[in-house]
Every structure is written in C-alpha cells, then in structure tokens.
Amino acid sequence: xxxxxxxxxxxxxxxxxxxxxxxxxxxxxxxxxxxxxxxxxxxxxxxxxxxxxxxxxxxxxxxxxxxxxxxxxxxxxxxxxxxxxxxxxxxxxxxxxxxxxxxxxxxxxxxxxxxxxxxxxxxxxxxxxxxxxxxxxxxx
Numbered sequence: 001x002x003x004x005x006x007x008x009x010x011x012x013x014x015x016x017x018x019x020x021x022x023x024x025x026x027x028x029x030x031x032x033x034x035x036x037x038x039x040x041x042x043x044x045x046x047x048x049x050x051x052x053x054x055x056x057x058x059x060x061x062x063x064x065x066x067x068x069x070x071x072x073x074x075x076x077x078x079x080x081x082x083x084x085x086x087x088x089x090x091x092x093x094x095x096x097x098x099x100x101x102x103x104x105x106x107x108x109x110x111x112x113x114x115x116x117x118x119x120x121x122x123x124x125x126x127x128x129x130x131x132x133x134x135x136x137x138x139x140x
Contacts, residue, residue: 008037008038008039009038012035012037012038012041015038015041016035016041026048027041030044056087056088056089060088060090062084063084063090063095063098064098064101066084066098067102067104068102070104077099077102077103081095081098081099082095082119092118092119093118096118096119096122099119099122100116107126110126111126
C-alpha cells in the first residue's frame with residue numbers, strides 16, 4: 001500500500017482521504033486501535049471486505065449449479081446469478097454461459113440461437129420471444 005515512497009503515517013492519511021461513501025463511513029465507525037496505523041487498517045479492511053477463497057469457491061459452484069426453478073421468472077433467476085457473481089470475479093461471458101445453461105426447457109436453445117453477446121441481451125432475447133409459450137415465464 002506504499003505510495004511514492006511515503007511513510008506509513010502519510011499512507012494512512014492518504015488512504016483515509018481517498019475513501020468514499022460506504023467505506024468511509026465504515027472507517028469512521030472503527031475503534032481507534034483498528035485505524036491508528038496503516039497495518040491495523042489493512043487488517044480491518046481485509047477482514048471486512050476481502051472474501052476468503054472458500055467463499056468465492058462456494059459462490060462459483062453455486063453459480064454453475066443454479067438452475068431456473070419452475071416457479072421462478074427468468075428475471076428472478078438472472079438476478080440471483082448476478083448477486084452470486086458479485087461474490088466472485090467472473091467475466092460476462094462466463095456468467096452468460098452459466099445463465100443459459102440453467103434456463104428451463106426450450107428457452108435455453110432459443111436464447112443460444114440468438115447468439116447473445118452478454119447476459120442482458122440474453123434476457124432481452126427471451127423477453128422478445130414470448131417466453132411463456134416455450135416454457136419460461138418472464139414475470140413472477
């Protein structure tokens with residue numbers, strides 16, 4: 001976390017000066033001993049914001065194991081995958097693959113046939129086809 005050979009007290013000032021919104025609020029609520037040195041702040045930050053590898057692994061497994069339930073809309077299914085994707089560093093192409101592979105019935109084939117560039121266009125493609133006719137419902 002060194003910036004242009006600055007000393008730790010200056011690093012701490014710099015970091016706290018550039019924090020924004022929720023993270024800045026979080027730092028303000030920390031105990032004094034959690035933010036009195038750059039190393040203490042690093043530890044507190046890591047504990048709060050850096051996800052352990054096991055959590056990322058579980059989230060990735062859940063993304064690829066997730067299927068659209070019979071009683072769930074495509075939007076609800078897509079939103080769940082997007083939420084899981086925030087926990088893992090996953091690119092849009094991989095998320096698109098997971099999304100399409102979990103769609104119900106003939107909907108996956110239809111969406112793939114449209115060759116979507118990303119998950120947003122895949123959702124729009126299924127909407128345009130009248131998904132309720134081929135086994136998926138767009139609304140809850």
